Amino acid sequence: GAVVSQHPSWVICKSGTSVKIECRSLDFQATTMFWYRQFPKQSLMLMATSNEGSKATYEQGVEKDKFLINHASLTLSTLTVTSAHPEDSSFYICSVTSGRLGTGELFFGEGSRLTVL
Amino acid sequence: GQNIDQPTEMTATEGAIVQINCTYQTSGFNGLFWYQQHAGEAPTFLSYNVLDGLEEKGRFSSFLSRSKGYSYLLLKELQMKDSASYLCAPMDSNYQLIWGAGTKLIIKP
Numbered sequence: 001g002a003v004v005s006q007h008p009s010w011v012i013c014k015s016g017t018s019v020k021i022e023c024r025s026l027d028f029q030a031t032t033m034f035w036y037r038q039f040p041k042q043s044l045m046l047m048a049t050s051n052e053g054s055k056a057t058y059e060q061g062v063e064k065d066k067f068l069i070n071h072a073s074l075t076l077s078t079l080t081v082t083s084a085h086p087e088d089s090s091f092y093i094c095s096v097t098s099g100r101l102g103t104g105e106l107f108f109g110e111g112s113r114l115t116v117l
Numbered sequence: 118g119q120n121i122d123q124p125t126e127m128t129a130t131e132g133a134i135v136q137i138n139c140t141y142q143t144s145g146f147n148g149l150f151w152y153q154q155h156a157g158e159a160p161t162f163l164s165y166n167v168l169d170g171l172e173e174k175g176r177f178s179s180f181l182s183r184s185k186g187y188s189y190l191l192l193k194e195l196q197m198k199d200s201a202s203y204l205c206a207p208m209d210s211n212y213q214l215i216w217g218a219g220t221k222l223i224i225k226p
Contacts, residue, residue, distance in 0.1 A: 109159060
């Protein structure tokens with residue numbers, strides 16, 4: 001069965017609106033979740049590392065005020081794309097790791113495809 | 118800098134064997150992952166190598182040579198459902214996965 005659930009799978013919104021994407025760890029408590037973005041035919045790009053109970057760690061070039069991450073519980077992290085614009089249209093994927101850092105595989109959510117009109 | 122090099126695209130025939138190569142350069146090394154990604158879907162885990170040698174798992178095997186910065190994924194008895202992108206992702210000293218663009222594998226009948 002699924003280990004990580006991501007919602008919504010598809011979202012279309014108007015430019016200027018905000019969109020929230022949820023990532024739930026179903027099988028275990030995840031103190032750390034990762035958020036990725038993937039443009040067509042390109043590699044996964046790590047956006048940020050979400051830490052339960054503390055601020056997320058953002059990768060260089062990712063605007064923390066635009067991509068708000070909240071990791072309020074051990075099973076839920078949310079990514080909010082604020083004031084979305086067409087260039088934010090992408091495939092957003094979350095993942096969790098099952099084991100000790102560096103030894104566990106990553107389990108990915110189903111991904112959320114965002115289209116901003 | 119950190120770099121991943123794998124072929125952009127490969128074509129193989131159903132029932133055959135294909136080897137997807139990956140060379141990498143990372144700041145430190147904590148193992149290498151292979152993921153499969155079907156079009157429009159999230160990646161799924163295939164294998165993890167941290168020591169040199171071959172790891173076999175059913176129809177899929179993965180090989181690692183740390184001294185050469187080289188890995189390959191071997192797929193046997195190819196099936197049409199194996200048509201997907203295969204992502205090589207080494208983990209650096211900060212335990213961060215470095216992702217390449219992947220190899221798109223096309224299986225023909």
